Amino acid sequence: MAMDEILLEVEEKMETAANYFRSELRGIRTGRASAGLVDHLKVNYYGSPTDLRQLATISTPEANLIVIKPFDPSSLKDIERAIQASDLGITPNADGKVIRLSVPSLSGERRVQLVSQVKKMAEASRVTIRNARRDGNKEVDTQQKASELTEDQAKKGKDDIQNLTKKYEALVDEILAAKTKEIEET
DSSP states (O other): OOHHHHHHHHHHHHHHHHHHHHHHHHTSOOSSOOGGGTTTOEEEETTEEEEGGGTEEEEEEETTEEEEEESSGGGHHHHHHHHHHSSSOOOOEEOSSOEEEEOOOOOHHHHHHHHHHHHHHHHHHHHHHHHHHHHHHHHHHHHHHTTSSOHHHHHHHHHHHHHHHHHHHHHHHHHHHHHHHHHHHO
16 A cells, blocks of 8 residues: 555545534534534434435524424424434424424533533544544554555655644644534524
8 A cells, every 4th residue: 555545544534533523513502593403313204214304494594493394294293203302402393384493592501511512522533533643654654564665755654644633633623613612602
């Protein structure tokens, strides 16, 4: 495996970790309504778990309101059950055609809990990034022992892997700072 391939594989793993962290944060509730809060919910639709965004139109007409309009009106009860079973902490209000979710503002204590939860998720992403670095460095060492890479190439490869690690950890920190600010502001 060439050094370029090792770097590409390591970068892919790190980028996946950062993207996963970003997508997980979409489901964290701030005081502001967002379609991202509910679009990932799994609804038991005719016996198979289906993403809510595939079953309904999700809109946010107001800053603290989410409106869910199912494509199939018979799925309204299933969607309502999925929302109640989720850890959103929001009670759905259905009128037969649409479901309204009123997003309450967060208490100070809840904000602190959410910030703590987000920090734990960020640390998990950083650990994944560091694991990708470790795996890349192991592969470089393996290649060097097999005489496929020179000592200079191995050193440069490890330096490149470290630079990728710093880049993606900084990205995670940036995402974390933005979400923390959003939680504390609303």
